[in-house]
Amino acid sequence: MAEDFFSPRNIIVTGGCGFIGSNFVHYVYDNHPDVHVTVLDALTYAGNLENIRGILGDRVEFVHGDICDAELLDRLVPGHDAIVHYAAESHNDNSIANPEPFLRTNVEGTYRLLEAARKYGVRYHHVSTDEVYGDLALDDPARFTEETPYRPSSPYSSTKASSDLLVRAWHRTFGVRMTISNCSNNYGPFQHVEKFIPRQITNILEGQRPKLYGDGLNVRDWIHTEDHSSAVWTILTRGRLGETYLIGADGERNNLTVLRDILTVMGRDPDDFDWVKDRPGHDRRYAIDATKLRRELGWTPSHTDFQAGIRGTIDWYVNNRAWWEPAKAATEAKYKRQGQ
């Protein structure tokens, strides 16, 4: 492996108390002892300081605040050499129930961070999703590449697409030094119980039946969150400025298969679940071609055995009830109101 092109020493990680952002903070803490991390997080329903409490100290500092707060950014950003932007409203179903916070955090928040990056000459990495490309048919051999046109379907994905376009414009017009990554569906420990895999695992643990939307044949391209973190670090330090990189680990699976895997590993009948109302506008299939990231930057995933990854994730939820139990009842009550 060649030397890193960019060697950040003092980075801001927004959303560093969420599922994926906190994994990245741990990744940097474990692998790059010379890097100081300032976590900026508003601690919404999705943020939990417990995710990073064990590593808070000289090398990881927490700032409780909102990315839309321009005055806070004026105080915080100078002296840092990069912003890695994870903070977002991240759940599609919530964006259908109430899009407004998605507009604010995902669009306005990105705008505020870009303005701060421009003002203080700080490098910026934008964490985004494959959902900006819309969906593919089940029988289409194609996968998303960096050249696929934007065609988002949901309020969530359209705000993420909007934020990506702002980043590109701030690069071209104002010369902000940036990279963008669009990753596929993440799984692993610390994911909120509103999301598909943790919802099903914790339903089973609570004696409730798992819930499958529609016909269950929608395909997601699963990647372990630790692989997402190593890819973001690779792009931040070795990626070419102004470029977009897709992140994926060849993990295409339909929801029915994933659910049956979970039920089987947990010792249940693979048909012991409820079919529920479909998500409006439900994307059929996502699939990532990560050739550019693999060839240009030499990144490879390490969690290539999905069954092993799922077993590890189930074990984590079994052993960390205190982490997820407080959010479970309210999350299920919300789904019940939606008929899901």
Ligand code: NAD
């Ligand atoms: P999450 O919902 O678990 O965490 C989001 C974090 O952002 C929380 O800690 C929350 O408190 C914080 N936050 C929200 N609004 C904020 C605001 N206004 N100011 C400061 N902090 C705020 O989300 P996640 O699943 O960890 O996703 C992180 C990022 O990765 C998002 O940008 C998401 O679009 C992207 N992404 C997620 C996936 C996935 O499968 N979950 C896949 C690809 C990309």
Ligand code: TDX
């Ligand atoms: O109870 C459920 N039953 C079900 O069948 C839930 C919560 C979901 N589903 C389906 C919908 C999707 O086809 O499972 C699939 C995955 O659903 P989510 O976990 O809500 O993820 P998704 O909508 O695919 O989006 C995720 O990946 C891309 C993240 O939440 C986004 O933040 C990311 O950008």
